[in-house]
Amino acid sequence: MEAIKIINYVIMVLFFACYAYQFLYIPIALLKKKKPLPKGKRHRFGVLIAARNEESVLGDLLDSLNTQTYPAELIDIYVVADNCTDRTAAVANAHGAAVFERFDQTHTGKGYALDFLLRKIRKKYDAYLVFDADNLVAPDYIQEINKTFSTGYDIVTSYRNTKNYGDNWISAGYGLWFLREAQYLNRPRASIGASCGVSGTGFLFSARILQKCGGWHFFSLTEDIEFTAHNIVNGEKIGYCPSAVFYDEQPTGFRQSIR
Known part of the structure; x- marks a missing residue:
């Protein structure tokens, strides 16, 4: 029994040591003022959405993307209906998105769906934006993230807010976690010139990054962390745009959360 207590204590100390540096970000987040960015050059964006029975x-x-303050002629929206058994493709079509249906029960997951979608796109874009099908984006999202992209960052993550914060304590807990990630990790990291982290959805990568990576080859369960780590170790710096806000739907039950 004593041996188990000692092992648990050692693990606790190791975890604390690994994450203690994040306490240093708190005063930076509280004291460092945001600097307004110039509008920057207007770029052409391809929006990528992987959807399965959504x-x-x-x-x-799609409605929130179709009503952006950014010029509509510079935005094209693409949806991959990935192994869907419902009307996802029809809904995407009805809202003006370009839709590609994918049926592959062997290679499943968001990474494979994004790779399939990018191979189907024939137009050239300056950068791509990735969203999950249950997201909503603020009306000025693309206008704002374009400003950070124009400063020289080829990968940019944004402010992840919550659609259903008030549903219950589980969704509220997720919401607070992502608030912490945005305000007390990514924001201070950006302030001191360090790299931020991509968190699954609501991020931008440039055509140069796609070419450098040789396409989208991130197929693990945590493809966002894989994408982040791959680019940082290869010399890229990931930026953060706090004024580009999107809303993500959070789990409301343990079974949904674990899945």
């Missing part, structure tokens, strides 16, 4: 929420995301 007919009930996809239309809301």
Whole structure:
């Protein structure tokens, strides 16, 4: 029994040592003022959405993308209906997105869906934006993230807010976690010139990054962390745009959370 207590204590100390540096970010986040960015050059964006049986929420995301303050002629929206058995493809079509259906039960997951979608796109873009089908984006999202992209960052993550914070304590807990990630990790990291982290959805990568990576080859369960680590070790710096706000739907039950 004593041996188990000692092992648990050692693990606790190691975890604390690994994450203690994050306490230093708190005063930076509280004291460092945000600097307004110039509008910058207007770029052409391809929006990438991987959707699997998302007919009930996809239309809301597409509506929020179709009403951006950024010039509509510089935005093209692409949806991959990935192994869908519902009307996801029809909903995407009805909202003006270019839709590609994918049926592959062997190579499953968001990484494979994004790779498939990028191979289907024939137009050239300055950069790509990635969203999940249950997201909503603020009306000025693309306008704001374009400013950070124009400063020279080829990968940019944004402010992840919560659609359903008030549903219950589980969704609220997720919301607070992502608030901490945005305000007390990514924001201070950006302030001191360090790299930020991509968190699954609501991020930008440039055409140069796609070419440098040789396409989208991030297929693990945590493809966002894989993408982040790959680019940082290869000399890229990931920026953060706090004024580009999107809203993500959080789990409301343990079973949904674990899945």
